[in-house]
Amino acid sequence: MNSFQFQRISNWLIDGAWSSVEPAEMIADFCERLVAAGLPLWRFGIFIRTLHPEIFGRNFIWKQGEDVEIGSVDFEILETPEFARSPLRVVFEQGLEVRGRANDPDGKRFPFLDDMRAEGATDYIAVPVPFLDGSIHATSWITQHPGGFSDDDIAAIRAIIAPLARVSEIISLRRTAEMLLDTYVGNRAGARILGGQIRRGHTDTMQAAIWLSDLRGFTALSDRLPAETVVEILNGYFDCQVTAIRGHGGEVLKFMGDGLLAVFPIDEYVGDAAHVCARVLEAARESRASVEALAHPVGDAVERFRFGVALHVGNILYGNIGGGNRLDFTCIGPAVNLAARLEKITARLGRTVVASEGFANVCRHDWHELGEFPIAGFSKAQRVYGLAEETPVVMA
Template sequence: MPALDTAAVAGQRLGDDVVDWLTNGTRDERFIDNIFAQMCIRLQNAGIPLKRASLHVQINHPQWLGARILWSNGMQGADIARVDYDVRERSEFIGSPGNEIYDGAEEIRENLVRDPKLGRQHAIYDEMRAQGLTDYVAWPMYHTLGKRHFVTFATDRHGGFDQAHIDALQRLLPVLALVSEIRIKNRLARTLLETYVGPHAAELVLAGATRRGSGTTVRAAIMICDLRDFTRISDNWPRDDVIDLLNGYFDAMAEPVTQHGGEILKFIGDGLLAIFPLSTPGACANLLHAVTDARKAMAALNARNGESGRAPLRYGIGVHVGDVMYGNIGSRSRLDFTVIGPAVNMASRLEALTKQLGRPVLLSREFAELVEGEFALEHVGRHSVRGFNDPIELIAYEG
């Protein structure tokens, strides 16, 4: 019986070493890309002639379907690329190893040195041939309830992977599946929290702020925005058009808020509540910069809508500053991380007055004093505000 080469012998021994490391040595590592890169380096050190590896996972983020983690020879870490939801309609996916895996294949193996016309035809194989790789293998990786991800390995070794190498790599798959599932679900939990309650609130919840009534007092600039005539629109427009309209409106309003350091706490029907904590330098100025950018985005959105015959969207923004209670409020089994207090009520009242006064953006005097001199503001007099005894001095901002 012929002797195995040195790499193959090492390959037979690597299972215990790398499996033990994956099981016991990765407990303090949060990120799967770091674990994956270190695993590949350890495989090389054990004698597996690995030159390229990738891990493809679905995470169902609101903006992208998943991610590709790619490691190549010489890298200490791994590159992460986001994968869009429409990837399965693209040429780079159709006919690819990933396409075959998701269609049910249990293994994809490709000899990269034979005549390309005799093998699978896809750009990824041409790319690997150009890199001097000789052999490629891909396997599905199963998480709970049969959810399929996949992992790939490639080598430039003459003759490709030995069977001992393949056996050793396969022995890693169940442990890699467990290790990756934990990290991916941790990331998914954080992503979902950031998506639904905002990044700051997400950090607090993950840190343990889950008890009803827990919270802190925060001094912040408060911005409340509302869409005009939404009831009429929702009653008369097709459902899908209403959803498309709302998403466009919220994109225009929300993205400038997050770009300028604000935190969106909730969408309420056609309304938006955001805060800019004053603990951040320039918070009030940042809020008005966000308003300026939002108004430009709304003008662009209305121009696009006008091309399809839609009427322009009108809106009102109320801005105030003050102390708010920031924390958990709700029933014993269903909580909302939000802000409450008189300052929030004032911002809401100012937003309501925008319609009455015909001014799209109204600021309280208290807020305006913190940005006066930096922005062009117009005093519009004192006006009665529901729920407050004395008339309030109002300031308009045109952005």
């Protein structure tokens, strides 16, 4: 390799790979610079483990003449035969390099290398990428050059790992922060927090459709079932709603025991309130069907479930609220309070879905007026609506 060009690549990484905006672009730029410097690279992969409840890691695969392929794998991969026989398992678990030259008998223990040889690969090396927190990630380097990588090539690969690790760790930490914020506070709130809206009192007024739901009979359920079983039930129950809410443009802000608070932002400049509320109603119907189909075996019995959801539309205060250095990014306001009060009425009326007069007026549908009800904290009684398609079921 050209030592001068190699040093420039190293400096470019140390400077933050500033010419590349996206990770995939950075990987492509990095590999092309190495090839231009004389490294006979045909295929490169970097595999970064993530701090995510469902995703074990992400991978970026570059191959000459092709776009960078981006993928992710879940934790189930750890139990697969493919991972058990992968050279990357050695890297992740032992932090060791794995080399596999053509015609190398030791490399036969890795089926992946056989696949690469079938495509003309002559040499392979997997190199650990240590982060400052002690976690081990991995890179793979493959060539089709006759004779494989030279000693100088291998030395260059090992030397470039440290600067590559630093810039990869910075990118990974940023993405981890985004994923954790998305997981724990929602994508809209997460984007605002990451953008610097972190001081107590930072709030915005937003018009939104409000969703507030809870599970029927949860207190009795918690009393008669083991805590572990209750957690399993809650997770399955919330899955029934979160998928529908997010699929229709909503954001889950908070889980409160068996309760769920979500908002569906309305763009006041576009005037899409009717469209947004129609999607909210569709999400409520999907959730109702999913919860009705939910069955959880407990011993010889099967638990079935019902829930109630109140829908309202109005202005909310959305932002940082809390005490000292412990804040919550949430929403408050009379509209949220009214939704919470309406949700309690669902059980009394034996309804799954109830809507405020404001929501029913915006979302034109076959609503059935259920009457006026006094609402604690509100001076006027509130008119409540239910879906004409629903048959009231009063639980004992």
